[in-house]
Amino acid sequence: MPGPSAQSPSTPADLPGRGRTAVVTGASSGIGAATARRLAAEGFDVVLGARRMDRLTALAGEIGARALPLDLTDPASVEEFAGSLARVDVLVNNAGGAFDAAPVAEADLDSWQRTYEVNVLGTVRLTKALLPALIASGAGDLLFTGSTAGLISYEGGASYTAAKHAVHTLAETLRLELYDQPVRVVEIAPGMVRTEEFTLNRVGDRDKAEAVYRGVREPLVAEDVADCIAWALTRPHHVNVDLLVVRPRAQAAQHKVFREEI
Template sequence: MPDPAQTAPSDSRPLPGAGRTAVVTGASSGIGAATAARLAAEGFDVVIGARRGDRLESLAGSIGARALPLDVTDPDSVAAFVGALDRVDVLVNNAGGAFDTAAVADADLDSWARTYEVNVLGTVRMTRALLPALRASGAGDVLFVSSTAGLISYEGGASYTAAKHGVHTLAETLRLELCGEPVRVIEIAPGMVKTAEFSLNRTGDQAAADAVYQGVREPLVAEDVADCIAWAVTRPHHVNVDLMVIRPRAQAAQHKVAREG
C-alpha cells in the first residue's frame, strides 16, 4: 500500500496567485475591497487604488496589500499610480458607479458625464496605461467588472446602462485587438449585489436604497463577486472566461425579481 504521507496533498504547495501582482481599482469599499481581500488570500501581491485614502490604508493594513491614491477620472493621478508600480500581472477594473435614476426625458447631463467618466473613460485610462506591463508579464489579465446593465436596458437606468454597455463593448473590442497576445480579457457582469454604498449613491436616500433589496431573499454580496473574480484569474492561462453573468437565484432577469412578503 502507498504511504499516506506520500500521497496526501502537500501543505507547502504555492497559492494560486503566488508571484503575481494584482491591481484593484475602486478598492475602498464594496466589490473592490472584497476582491482585494480575496486576491490577497490567494497569494497575490495586491495593490489597491481609490480616492478615499483613509479607507484604503485601513484595508491595506488588514489584508497585507499596498495602498496608492487613485482617481481614475484624473490623468495625472493615473500616471502617478502607474509610475509607482514595478510589475502588474492582473488589472481588475472595478472603479465605477451609478448616480441617478432619472428617465431620459429628465436626464441630468452632469450626472451622465460623471457616470461615463468614471465607468468608461476611467477604465480606458487604466487599461491603456497598464497594457505594456501586462504584456511584459507574459501572462497578463485585464478583468472588467461590468454589470447585467451592460447587457440589457431598463427604465430609469439610462445613464448607467449606457455606461456599462460601453464597458461591455470595450472588453469585447480589446479581446479582439489582443488576440494572439499573452493577455486575457475577462468580463464579470453581476446582477443584483447588495453593498453598503451602490444604491445609496444612486438614489441619495437610505430608504430608497433599502427598498431596492426589500423582500429579496439572499441577494448577491460583494464577496460572491470577488469569489468569481478570483476563480477567473486563477484558471490556467490558456483558459479565458470571456463573460460571466452572475445573479442571485431570486433574480431571473433585470426586471424579474422574486420578493417575499
C-alpha cells in the same frame, strides 16, 4: 521606482496568486474591497487604488497590501499611479458606479458625464497605462467588473446602462485586439448585488436604497462577486472566461425578481 509590497514569507508557495501582482481599482469599499481581500488570500501581491486613502490604508494594513491614491478621472493621478508600479500581472477594473435613476427626458447631464468619466473614460485611461506591463508579464489578466446593466436596458437607468454597455463593448473589443498577446480579457457581469454604498449613491436616500432589496431573499453580496473574479483569475492561463453573468437565484432577469411578502 518603488515596487509593490513583498509577499509575506508565510504565504504558501502553492497558492495560485503567488508571485503575481494584482491591481484592484475602486478598492475602498464593496466589490473592490472584497476582491482585494480574496486575491490577497489567494497569494496575490495586491495593489489597491482609490481616492479615499483612509479606507484604503486600513484595508491594506489588514490584508498586507499596498495602497496608492488613484482618481481615474484625473490623467495626472493615473499617470502617477501607473508610474509607481514596477510590475503588473493582473488589472481588475472595478471602479465605477451609478449616480441617478432619472428617465432620459429628465436627464441630468452632469450625472451622465460623471458616470461616463468614472465607468468608461477612467477605465480606458488606466487600461491604456497598464497594458504594456500586462503584456510584458507574459501571462497578464485584464478583468472588467461589468454589470447585467451592460447587457440589457431598463427604465430610469439610461446613464448607467449606457456606461456599462460601453464597458461590455470595451472588453469585447480588447478581447479581439489582444487575441495574439499573452493577456486574457475577462468580464464579470453581476446582477443584483447588495453593498453598503452602490444603491445609496444612486438614489441618495437610505430608505429608497433599502427598498430596492426589500423582500429579496439573499441578493448577491460583494464576496460572491469577488469569488467569481478570483475563480476566473486562477484558471490555467489558456482558459479565458470571456463573460460570466452572475445573479442571485431570486433574480431571473433584470425585471423579474422574486420578492417575498414582509
